[in-house]
Amino acid sequence: MDKKPKTYNDIIRMKKCYMLTKYYTNITENMFDEIYQFLAKSEKSTVVANRNMLSLVDGRGKVVKTYPVTPSTTSFDRINLDERGISVIPHYTSYSSSSSSGSSSNNNNNNNNNNR
Amino acid sequence: MDREYKFIHLLYVPTMNCNMQCKYCYLKENTVDLEQDEKYLKTLEYAVEKFKEANVIPFNISLHGGEVTTLSKIDFRNIIKYIADYYDDNRKIIEDNGFKIGAPHIKTNLFNLEKHIDTIKEFNVSISGSLDLPFSLHEEYRITKGNQKTLSRILNNIKLLEGVPNKKKVSATIFKEHYDKIEEIIEDIKFLEKNTCLDMNDFNFMIGFVTEDEQILHAMTQEEQVDFYNKINKAFENTSLEYGLKNTWFAEFTPAYCTNCDNCGEKFFLLERNGDIYSCVRGQKNEDYYYGNIYNNSVEEILNNAKIKIYQNHNKMGFNDECNNCKYLYMCKTGCPYVKNIYKINQSYTCKLQQQIYRDNKEIYPTDENNEESVYLYLNKMHPSISKKYYPKLKGNIEENIPSLAEIIQNDNKLQNIYSSDIFILDIDGKEYKLESQIIKSERDIVYITDDSKVKLYIKHGILEDCEYPQNNSLYIMLLSGDTIKYGDEQRVKQEHVMTHQIYTNTIKKEKSNKEGFYCVELTDLLRLYYSKLSIDNPNNIFFTTSEIRDYHYYKQKNNAYYHIQTINLPFQNIEFCYIDLKEE
Numbered sequence: 001m002d003k004k005p006k007t008y009n010d011i012i013r014m015k016k017c018y019m020l021t022k023y024y025t026n027i028t029e030n031m032f033d034e035i036y037q038f039l040a041k042s043e044k045s046t047v048v049a050n051r052n053m054l055s056l057v058d059g060r061g062k063v064v065k066t067y068p069v070t071p072s073t074t075s076f077d078r079i080n081l082d083e084r085g086i087s088v089i090p091h092y093t094s095y096s097s098s099s100s101s102g103s104s105s106n107n108n109n110n111n112n113n114n115n116r
Numbered sequence: 117m118d119r120e121y122k123f124i125h126l127l128y129v130p131t132m133n134c135n136m137q138c139k140y141c142y143l144k145e146n147t148v149d150l151e152q153d154e155k156y157l158k159t160l161e162y163a164v165e166k167f168k169e170a171n172v173i174p175f176n177i178s179l180h181g182g183e184v185t186t187l188s189k190i191d192f193r194n195i196i197k198y199i200a201d202y203y204d205d206n207r208k209i210i211e212d213n214g215f216k217i218g219a220p221h222i223k224t225n226l227f228n229l230e231k232h233i234d235t236i237k238e239f240n241v242s243i244s245g246s247l248d249l250p251f252s253l254h255e256e257y258r259i260t261k262g263n264q265k266t267l268s269r270i271l272n273n274i275k276l277l278e279g280v281p282n283k284k285k286v287s288a289t290i291f292k293e294h295y296d297k298i299e300e301i302i303e304d305i306k307f308l309e310k311n312t313c314l315d316m317n318d319f320n321f322m323i324g325f326v327t328e329d330e331q332i333l334h335a336m337t338q339e340e341q342v343d344f345y346n347k348i349n350k351a352f353e354n355t356s357l358e359y360g361l362k363n364t365w366f367a368e369f370t371p372a373y374c375t376n377c378d379n380c381g382e383k384f385f386l387l388e389r390n391g392d393i394y395s396c397v398r399g400q401k402n403e404d405y406y407y408g409n410i411y412n413n414s415v416e417e418i419l420n421n422a423k424i425k426i427y428q429n430h431n432k433m434g435f436n437d438e439c440n441n442c443k444y445l446y447m448c449k450t451g452c453p454y455v456k457n458i459y460k461i462n463q464s465y466t467c468k469l470q471q472q473i474y475r476d477n478k479e480i481y482p483t484d485e486n487n488e489e490s491v492y493l494y495l496n497k498m499h500p501s502i503s504k505k506y507y508p509k510l511k512g513n514i515e516e517n518i519p520s521l522a523e524i525i526q527n528d529n530k531l532q533n534i535y536s537s538d539i540f541i542l543d544i545d546g547k548e549y550k551l552e553s554q555i556i557k558s559e560r561d562i563v564y565i566t567d568d569s570k571v572k573l574y575i576k577h578g579i580l581e582d583c584e585y586p587q588n589n590s591l592y593i594m595l596l597s598g599d600t601i602k603y604g605d606e607q608r609v610k611q612e613h614v615m616t617h618q619i620y621t622n623t624i625k626k627e628k629s630n631k632e633g634f635y636c637v638e639l640t641d642l643l644r645l646y647y648s649k650l651s652i653d654n655p656n657n658i659f660f661t662t663s664e665i666r667d668y669h670y671y672k673q674k675n676n677a678y679y680h681i682q683t684i685n686l687p688f689q690n691i692e693f694c695y696i697d698l699k700e701e
Contacts (some may be wrong), residue, residue: 008698011563019562050500054425057501063431068420080502084547085563089504092558094489094498100510 013039016081020047023079024054024069024087031067038064039081047081118611119171123372126174127386127396128164130156130195134183136225137261140291140332142397154545156187156193156391163387163410164202166397170415175215178201180386180397184230184593193235193500196220200239205596218242219282225258226286227266229273242283245274250289251301254507257332262672271312276315287320292334294324302351309357321348324369325455325456341469349476362477370481377453378497381426382405385418391420395426398454405431405454413647416557427498433462434497440506443483444474446490449498485595505560521555521682531670533579540660540689541574548574551660555682562692567647567699573660574634580621583664585632589665590618591637594686595646598654598694611657614649617642647695655692 005011017036021027035056039045044059051052073113075078078089121272134141152309164174177199185192203210204596221242246268250511254267270487277284286308288294309316325336336344345366352361367658372378376397386394391411399405407427408413408418429451439445450456451464457467469572474481476549484490488508495503510524525531533539540551544563554560565571580589596611604612619637629636650656661669 008568011696012566012700015694019694046501048501050496052497053424055427055431055501056636061434061501063428066424066428068424077496078503080501080504084549085503085561087494088559088560088562089558092492092508094486094493099640 010040016086019086020054020079020081023072023076024049025072026068026070028055029087034065037082038050043083045082049079049081051077117428121209121213122172123175123210123383124167124172125176125178125384127162127178127180128163128385129180129182129185129388129400130160130184130387131190131389132182134181134225135186135227136183136258136266137262137263138259139257142327142328142400156191156272159387159389159391159410160195160198162293163391164409167415172419173206173209173213175210175213176218176221178221180223181225181229183225184222185224187231189231189235192232196222196239197240213230221283226270226273227260229270230276232700233276233578236277237280237284239395240280240282242279243285245270245286246283247286247288249290250297250299250304253294253297257411270428274314282445284314285318285320285440286314287322287648289322289324290336290344291324291326292336292340296335298344298347302348304429305357316357318364319360321365321677322369323469325458325465334687335465338466341466342472344469344470345472351624362480366469366473369448369466371447371451371474374476375464376447376449378428378449378494379423379426380453381422382419385422395422395454397596398452402454409413418497426453429457430498432457435502436462437497439463441487442471443470444481445487446484447474447479447481449494497651504559518678521679524676524679524682524698530665531672533582534665534669534687536637537689539576541631542660542691543570543572543574544693545569545571549691553687553693554659554690555685555687560655560692562616563695565643566643566696567594569640570588571639571643571661573639574629574631575636575637575660577626577633579665580635580662581625586621588620588663591621591624592617592661592663592666593639593642593684594688595643595650596657596659597649598651598656598692614656617645647697650695652695652697655694657690657691657692659686659688 003072004098013036016039017032020035031054034045034082035047035054038056039047042059044056048057052068054067054069055063075091076088077091080087080089111114127190140358150313154192160177164177167174179195189197201221202219207217219240219242223246226243226245226247226408229243233242234521236243246258248258251267255265258266260266272286281504288301290301305316305319308314323341324333324335326333348365349361352358362665369375373386377383377634381395384396385407385412385507386396386400388394391409393407394400395405395407399421407425408412410418413421423549430450432453433456435450435458439448442448447468448467450462456462457466474483489508492503492506492508493507519527525535535553535556536681537550537552537556542549542551544565547563548559548564575591580586580591584587593616594613595617597614599612601612602608610656624635624637627636627638668686670684
């Protein structure tokens with residue numbers, strides 16, 4: 001990235017952008033920079049990405065720019081990234097099919113008494 | 117290894133020339149070619165080869181205008197032969213992938229047809245002609261550049277197709293002016309059926325729309341569209357044309373057409389002879405629907421531009437919440453983005469007509485039994501910024517005769533606190549996060565915490581007191597690392613437990629709270645003790661509950677196997693967080 005983060009908020013913003021790169025294989029350095037700069041513009045800026053496209057959305061909900069993206073895993077359907085943090089929406093599987101639905105509980109937490 | 121192909125529908129415009137000057141033509145002054153050269157064929161050959169090299173296969177190549185019949189006889193034959201040969205050469209790959217191959221197909225105004233009748237017969241060219249109905253308006257609007265009428269010559273040209281075993285059909289676009297003469301339209305359809313070789317069971321109505329600068333024609337209102345449809349129905353039900361009425365006349369709104377795509381930019385392309393690629397005839401010459409130039413852009417760029425532009429065009433006007441409750445969204449997909457943006461609306465401009473057609477033909481167009489799911493999947497793809505709101509409530513991963521977790525919770529008051537989303541609020545550096553059960557919520561929330569972060573928890577009054585002996589009850593905090601280890605008899609890989617902490621009710625009550633109706637617990641110092649034990653690479657996890665609620669959860673698990681199998685993971689309210697060590701940074 002061209003610019004070094006200077007503030008706490010810059011560092012957090014950069015970490016969020018790095019998190020995106022874990023979910024998509026084709027986030028280029030230029031894209032990374034643009035996303036980072038876009039989020040810095042306003043607290044209301046949002047990045048919304050599904051399995052095909054990543055959009056920069058301004059505070060009025062307008063799609064400002066869109067990039068094609070390639071997901072690196074089948075585990076999720078959508079990612080939202082904003083000032084508050086990141087939301088990852090697990091892959092939703094049809095309830096008309098037999099496989100499991102996508103809840104957020106996929107990270108292997110346990111409730112066994114051996115870990116009480 | 118089998119190659120993965122992408123199949124596209126390609127409209128090709130070999131010439132922008134037109135021999136007519138219809139008064140309402142959407143191409144306006146663009147119906148001339150400044151240069152006459154070999155590009156009419158070279159561009160198509162070049163594009164098809166370039167697409168194929170990128171594993172993109174046109175399963176259909178149709179010729180559109182301008183007016184394709186203005187090509188010279190030899191040029192017309194050359195391009196038709198090229199398409200016929202293309203279908204022969206690629207028949208296997210196209211048909212093996214589920215697409216039908218027809219004869220070369222042209223869209224034409226039928227005015228110059230006689231010039232190419234030999235080629236049409238030789239290659240059995242499929243013809244889709246345009247007429248205005250009623251004929252009286254055809255004579256008024258569809259005129260030559262020399263202001264001559266065209267109907268008589270067109271009807272004579274149709275006669276030339278008698279005995280040719282090709283597919284031949286006509287279509288008519290209906291505006292308010294046409295609708296006002298519906299009785300004439302009905303008579304003219306009957307005339308065409310009786311007196312020409314056209315099979316009027318294979319006929320299309322198209323519903324006209326107007327742009328702001330349109331002076332000649334006016335669009336029908338949605339009510340007029342429905343009235344038009346009803347009157348046409350009344351006139352042709354129980355006649356020899358009933359099949360067409362039910363199946364083809366209004367086929368524009370069926371799954372076979374472009375408007376049934378989530379994103380038509382993934383499948384439909386219009387190529388001009390200069391190499392420019394647009395979405396379709398509606399988007400032709402419009403920058404918002406321009407995908408690139410086959411000579412100057414890579415196929416990857418063109419395909420990406422296509423899906424991005426259509427996605428953006430759909431998003432300009434947003435999603436209409438009414439479509440959420442319409443059980444035909446799976447067919448309609450909110451309509452054509454081009455028209456939505458012209459009309460500044462966020463649903464199909466033929467919405468009421470489509471609903472009427474679907475309702476009248478339940479066997480062909482049934483309502484969507486899984487509408488909630490279809491809406492969510494559509495929005496997730498085309499309007500992801502709002503799809504969260506439409507996440508399906510009914511989630512079934514269990515057999516039908518087993519009660520769902522939602523039902524079990526609904527029937528047990530005590531369980532409801534375990535899954536309530538308004539009893540814990542976490543405040544991180546002044547931002548509040550309402551905590552939800554990780555089993556119930558549809559998304560993982562990941563926040564960022566640094567060693568300098570101020571963290572506090574608000575607990576709704578009444579939660580700690582919801583038991584026989586509140587002084588024995590406690591806030592129960594579980595901190596898990598984002599790193600995993602293998603646990604216990606199950607040998608299951610899980611997030612590693614870092615810390616469990618309890619704070620008793622009376623201790624919590626002594627703390628001051630700045631939020632009415634909630635107790636407040638400062639967590640900053642407690643969490644600092646463990647930051648060094650957390651994962652740096654993966655999101656960590658923190659859960660909150662009360663000891664009373666937690667005990668009830670395990671009690672319920674012991675007594676109810678249906679509950680147990682649906683709560684394998686911790687059900688308590690949580691949030692995931694990435695820890696950032698600022699000193700390291």
